[in-house]
Amino acid sequence: MPSRRLVLERFPLLPPAEVLSNIVDFSRMVSANLGDSDLTRILYDGLRAMLPGRLVAVRVLDAKTHLVSAVLADAPLVQEALTMPATIPRGALDHQNVLDNLPKTTNEAGESELPSYIRLVDEHPLIFKDAVAGFAVPLLAGGHMMGEVHVNYSTVDGASDGGRPWFPIKPDQGLVIPVANHLAVVAHTRRLLRETSYLQEYLEQIVDQANALIVATDMQGRVTVWNRALHRLTGFSRWDASGQDLSVWFKSLGTPQLPLVMRQAAASGDTVTREMKLPSAGGAVIRAAFNVVIVKSGQLPAAILAVGQDVTAMRALQGQVIHAEKLATLGQIAAGVAHEINNPLTSIQVCAEAVSRKAKLAIEGRVPNVFEPADVDRLTKITEGSERIRRFAKDLVTYARPSSDDNQQFALNDVVSHGLSFCEHVLDEARARVETDFHPDLPELTAIRDQILQVAINLITNAAQSLPPAGGQVRVRTWRRGNAAVGLAVSDTGRGIKDADRPHLFEPFFTTKAPGRGTGLGLSIVRNIVFSHGGQITFQSRQGGGTTFVVTLPLARGESEPDLLQDDESN
Numbered sequence: 001m002p003s004r005r006l007v008l009e010r011f012p013l014l015p016p017a018e019v020l021s022n023i024v025d026f027s028r029m030v031s032a033n034l035g036d037s038d039l040t041r042i043l044y045d046g047l048r049a050m051l052p053g054r055l056v057a058v059r060v061l062d063a064k065t066h067l068v069s070a071v072l073a074d075a076p077l078v079q080e081a082l083t084m085p086a087t088i089p090r091g092a093l094d095h096q097n098v099l100d101n102l103p104k105t106t107n108e109a110g111e112s113e114l115p116s117y118i119r120l121v122d123e124h125p126l127i128f129k130d131a132v133a134g135f136a137v138p139l140l141a142g143g144h145m146m147g148e149v150h151v152n153y154s155t156v157d158g159a160s161d162g163g164r165p166w167f168p169i170k171p172d173q174g175l176v177i178p179v180a181n182h183l184a185v186v187a188h189t190r191r192l193l194r195e196t197s198y199l200q201e202y203l204e205q206i207v208d209q210a211n212a213l214i215v216a217t218d219m220q221g222r223v224t225v226w227n228r229a230l231h232r233l234t235g236f237s238r239w240d241a242s243g244q245d246l247s248v249w250f251k252s253l254g255t256p257q258l259p260l261v262m263r264q265a266a267a268s269g270d271t272v273t274r275e276m277k278l279p280s281a282g283g284a285v286i287r288a289a290f291n292v293v294i295v296k297s298g299q300l301p302a303a304i305l306a307v308g309q310d311v312t313a314m315r316a317l318q319g320q321v322i323h324a325e326k327l328a329t330l331g332q333i334a335a336g337v338a339h340e341i342n343n344p345l346t347s348i349q350v351c352a353e354a355v356s357r358k359a360k361l362a363i364e365g366r367v368p369n370v371f372e373p374a375d376v377d378r379l380t381k382i383t384e385g386s387e388r389i390r391r392f393a394k395d396l397v398t399y400a401r402p403s404s405d406d407n408q409q410f411a412l413n414d415v416v417s418h419g420l421s422f423c424e425h426v427l428d429e430a431r432a433r434v435e436t437d438f439h440p441d442l443p444e445l446t447a448i449r450d451q452i453l454q455v456a457i458n459l460i461t462n463a464a465q466s467l468p469p470a471g472g473q474v475r476v477r478t479w480r481r482g483n484a485a486v487g488l489a490v491s492d493t494g495r496g497i498k499d500a501d502r503p504h505l506f507e508p509f510f511t512t513k514a515p516g517r518g519t520g521l522g523l524s525i526v527r528n529i530v531f532s533h534g535g536q537i538t539f540q541s542r543q544g545g546g547t548t549f550v551v552t553l554p555l556a557r558g559e560s561e562p563d564l565l566q567d568d569e570s571n
């Protein structure tokens with residue numbers, strides 16, 4: 001076959017050893033650290049070394065527009081070489097490898113189809129002006145088409161024996177396809193690596209710049225993430241925090257709650273939400289509310305992530321509002337102070353006068369110097385009266401003081417009785433018949449005593465103020481629900497609540513009372529206090545048929561009371 005021999009003289013096949021050493025060279029040079037243009041240059045040079053005499057071109061497509069962005073070739077090209085789309089011969093679609101790597105889009109009917117920048121062809125178009133035959137191999141990997149390798153052949157004098165000229169297409173393809181695939185995979189890996197590290201940096205920046213407190217630890221509790229917001233708030237930088245065992249570190253700073261909650265979330269696998277104290281480099285008390293979640297990698301828990309908000313300022317403001325409301329309620333109660341003080345003072349005065357008149361006469365020798373039983377009575381009344389005034393004054397002062405936010409253990413019944421005695425005058429003035437039904441065996445409550453007193457006083461005052469001028473009944477009841485919760489109900493036979501008012505009852509400043517009598521803050525604060533103790537408040541009312549407010553308070557720590565967390569190690 002003379003033509004085949006002539007063709008092979010013009011387009012020699014390199015001996016296998018030489019091909020192998022070329023491929024080894026090629027592989028050594030190709031690395032994911034190189035840029036796209038370096039990679040295509042190495043591919044082009046490599047192919048030209050392995051395919052002497054052939055016309056070799058590499059067309060590179062832009063990653064976004066898929067238009068031809070560069071062509072490497074060293075012979076004149078047809079004009080369309082720069083504009084024609086990438087091509088895939090129909091026959092190639094029989095290869096699963098090609099199908100898997102082809103980019104895909106979905107059409108309007110929802111079917112998967114080839115994107116418009118790839119054209120299906122029966123035969124590859126030739127891209128060299130002098131070419132009479134040739135083929136192309138796409139640079140395809142992972143659904144990305146980064147370009148095409150073209151190998152074309154020009155005519156060989158005397159090689160035609162009348163039929164179609166023969167060219168070493170098959171053996172050349174056997175060489176170009178694996179080399180092109182290798183390069184496409186490397187380029188694709190490089191792109192993925194770049195995207196991953198970009199994403200990682202992007203995420204790190206989001207976390208660091210976020211307007212939220214973000215801390216993460218590995219499953220052993222060592223700090224891996226500590227963002228800028230936390231640095232600003234606590235004064236501890238990322239470098240102070242990184243790698244620290246959060247439990248040990250926070251415990252040494254006197255704020256063990258966050259790592260405890262994080263461990264709790266890790267143990268339960270659930271999201272945990274808590275408010276807690278945070279350490280601060282400057283020593284200030286910082287409160288933050290955190291959401292703690294477990295971040296999984298595949299099936300396995302990989303990190304514990306806590307995202308929080310600084311609530312220090314909000315808590316301080318809430319404290320101020322609670323205090324302001326207390327002073328307003330105090331104003332109402334103080335209206336009764338004159339009355340409260342007048343009664344015992346009158347008896348003190350009368351009794352003291354009687355005893356002192358008698359003592360004077362006795363000293364003057366005008367009556368025998370003997371005390372009679374009535375004097376003991378008078379002195380007792382003096383003592384009682386003064387005691388009553390002293391107690392009342394003390395109560396007023398105590399109530400007016402801003403409440404501490406420390407938990408105490410106390411009996412709910414005592415606090416409710418205290419509230420009732422505080423409201424004695426308000427109840428008297430409203431002609432309320434007070435009935436109490438205290439459970440005789442309540443477990444002690446752990447809560448902020450002043451605040452629970454404020455709840456009782458507000459509910460009792462509201463009940464008294466709801467009664468008609470002729471008066472009515474105010475009933476106060478306490479009970480227990482096993483060892484889980486205690487309850488307080490305050491009922492009245494007052495005017496009840498209008499349907500239209502029901503949705504607004506707990507809103508701050510909602511009041512139906514005359515100015516000076518109501519602030520509209522009572523119930524909103526009652527609800528805040530109850531919620532912050534992890535409790536609940538409900539009411540039943542019928543217009544004209546009286547109202548009952550029901551408060552339940554858990555005995556164990558409430559959701560928002562992390563200070564009560566039992567920390568075995570820190571005790």
Ligand SMILES: Nc1ncnc2c1ncn2[C@@H]1O[C@H](COP(=O)(O)OP(=O)(O)O)[C@@H](O)[C@H]1O
Pocket residue numbers: 458462463466492494495496497501505510511512513517518519520521522523524547
């Ligand atoms: N026991 C009750 N009976 C009838 N209405 C009540 C009762 N408790 C509260 N309300 C209604 O809820 C409103 C809001 O109560 P509150 O927040 O304590 O504010 P204030 O007592 O200062 O008006 C009251 O103005 C009243 O209309």
Ligand SMILES: [Mg+2]
Pocket residue numbers: 458461462518520522523
């Ligand atoms: Mg009120």
